[in-house]
C-alpha cells in the first residue's frame with residue numbers, strides 16, 4: 001500500500017540562475033542555469049525520496065499539469081522514483097525564475113500565479129484521490145486560480161473517509177476554508193500565514209495562542225509553526241515546544257518549509273513520536289537552507305544535523321528507523 005500521497009495543484013518549472021549583480025535596463029548575463037520541478041507537494045515528495053535513499057518510491061505524486069511546460073514537468077517527474085498521477089489541465093504549467101546574486105548572496109524569486117483551472121479539472125484530481133489508499137495525504141502550496149477556496153477542505157474530507165492523516169501547508173482563503181472544515185492532522189503555518197488568517201500582525205506568543213486555540217477547537221491536531229531563522233514551535237493538546245533554528249551557513253531559503261514538512265511526515269510515517277518528528281523536520285529545514293537554488297535538502301546533512309540536535313536535547317537517537325522499512 002502506498003504510504004504518503006503528495007498533492008500539487010499548482011506545480012512549477014523552476015529556473016534558477018546566477019548573476020554577479022542584478023541591475024535595471026542592461027542585459028544581465030546569467031550563469032549556471034538549472035531547471036527543476038517545484039510546487040509544494042512535489043517538493044515534499046522529493047524530500048521523502050531523498051530520505052528513503054536508494055530503495056526509493058515512498059511517495060505518490062498527484063499533480064495537475066498541462067501545456068508544453070506540462071510535458072517538460074511530466075518528463076522530469078517520470079525520471080524520479082515517484083508513483084505518478086498526472087491529471088490534465090488546459091492551462092500551462094507556470095515557470096518560476098530564481099536569480100542568485102553572487103556579489104551579495106541575495107536571492108530573487110519571481111513566481112507567476114499560474115493558469116486558471118476549471119471545476120472539472122479539480123474534480124478529476126479529487127476523484128483520483130478517492131481511489132488512492134494512503135496513510136498520509138499531504139497538500140502543500142497555493143491553489144491555482146479558478147479552484148474553489150474549499151478545495152483543500154474537500155481533500156480533508158477525502159482523507160478522513162480514507163482514514164488517512166491530512167497534512168496541510170497552505171495560505172489565504174484556501175487555508176481558512178480548510179480550517180473551518182477542521183480535522184487536519186498536521187498544519188504547518190509560517191508566522192505570516194497565521195497573521196493573514198487572523199487579519200493582524202502577531203508576535204510569536206500571540207501566534208502560539210492562535211495555534212493553541214485552533215487545536216482546542218479541533219481544527220488541527222498538531223500545528224508546527226515555523227519561524228524561519230528563529231526555528232519553530234510545535235503546538236498540540238499536550239502543550240507547546242519551542243526549538244531554536246539549527247545554526248547553518250545560509251545559501252538559499254527555497255524549500256525550507258517543504259523540507260520541514262517532508263521530513264516530519266517521513267518520521268511520523270516511520271512511527272516516530274511527535275517531538276522527534278518535529279526535531280527531524282527542523283533538521284531538514286536547516287539542511288534545505290544550506291543548499292543552493294532549488295536544491296532541497298540532502299539526506300546526509302539532515303541526519304548529521306538531527307543527530308546533533310538529539311544530543312543537544314539529551315535524547316540520543318540511533319536513527320535505525322531511517323533506513324528500516
Ligand SMILES: Nc1ncnc2c1ncn2[C@@H]1O[C@H](COP(=O)(O)OP(=O)(O)OP(=O)(O)O)[C@@H](O)[C@H]1O
Nearest residue numbers: 190226227228229231232245255256257282285286
Ligand atoms: N536561516 C535558517 N537557518 C536555520 N534553519 C532555518 C533557516 N530558515 C529556515 N530554517 C528551518 O526551516 C524551517 C522552515 O522554514 P520557514 O519557517 O522559513 O518555512 P516557510 O516560511 O514555510 O518557507 P517557504 O514556504 O518559503 O519554504 C524553520 O522552522 C527552520 O527550522
Ligand SMILES: [Mg+2]
Nearest residue numbers: 169190257258
Ligand atoms: Mg511555506
